[in-house]
Amino acid sequence: MSAHPTPIDAQGQLQAEVLARALPHMQRYDDAIVVVKYGGHAMGDEAVARNFAEDIVLLEQSGVNPVVVHGGGPQIGAMLAKLGIKSEFAAGLRITDKATVEIVEMVLAGSINKQIVGFINEAGGKAIGLCGKDGNMVVARKASRTIVDPDSKIEQVVDLGFVGEPDRVDTMVLDQILGRELIPVLAPVAAAADGGTYNVNADTFAGAIAGALGAKRLLMLTDVPGVLDRDKQLIPQLTIAEARRLIADGTVSGGMIPKVETCIYALEQGVEGVVILDGKVPHAVLLELLTDLGAGTLITR
Ligand SMILES: Nc1ncnc2c1ncn2[C@@H]1O[C@H](COP(=O)(O)OP(=O)(O)O)[C@@H](O)[C@H]1O
Ligand SMILES: CC(=O)N[C@@H](CCC(=O)OP(=O)(O)O)C(=O)O
16 A cells, blocks of 8 residues: 555646546657757756656657757857867858867767666666767768858858758667667767768758658757747747748848758658747657657647
8 A cells, every 4th residue: 555645735746637638648659769959059957968868768768769869069169269270151061171170079979878878877777879880870971051142232152161061861879779768869970981070960960860760759949939930939830841932031131041951851751740849948848759848849741
């Protein structure tokens, strides 16, 4: 017989109700792959990072197969500044020379990756930290971008150095890991066909992984509530066509462009739904996946 030190109070009843209402959501995602992109801005606060780790472990315990892809742009920037290495961006991508790609790999596949692995393991999970080079999971080709000078309107092709775009994704290693209580945590560093290293934007990397795995959901955790309209109000739901219009008319700009483009790519690859949401909100992942409320902007076909 279980002993209750105090009678079950209203708060306990409420907690039980919340749990019970999560059941249909758990059933919906049972055995499904959910890719969660955890952006560098979202991971700033340690308490929220621990909440995030607990959410990922809870998902795994409820039968979901979570795959974490993390960023770390601000953290790379801080390390480069400490070392006195200048860093510039073109079209939202870090121009990456030889010295920079070594720091990018050190920060992403080293410290950040292992910190997230540590938090997930502390929360009772079994995380495995990998990057795209492991098992040749992601082989990238050199990326380049054309930018238009705002004054002269002249188009210019920018050499981004060691910045890559996923060319081939081999899910063999992930196939071995998923469904065995292990949680892959992936750093967006890819192999080059010649054995070198490419720095890949974490959104792009997450989209490629979600597409290759046939994920049911891709969650993009960032530092804003989702896609905002011109009055800075959250847009709860978008179709691909509507998302494209928002890019074309300039409502979506800056770092949100590659994010929305990645969402469109993932949907076209067969991912059922993609959500852009605020990763600084405690338990954002659970709120989105396991409650009736949802969070952020859901983009569907
Ligand atoms: N329509 C929009 N809705 C929301 N954010 C937008 C929009 N247009 C531009 N942004 C910018 O995009 C940023 C998110 O992109 P980014 O900084 O690259 O995120 P992360 O580091 O999480 O990948 C927001 O902080 C915001 O400044
Ligand atoms: C090519 C490129 O720009 N790579 C990114 C990789 C990290 C990243 O994308 O991190 P966030 O998700 O935190 O922005 C960079 O060097 O910052």
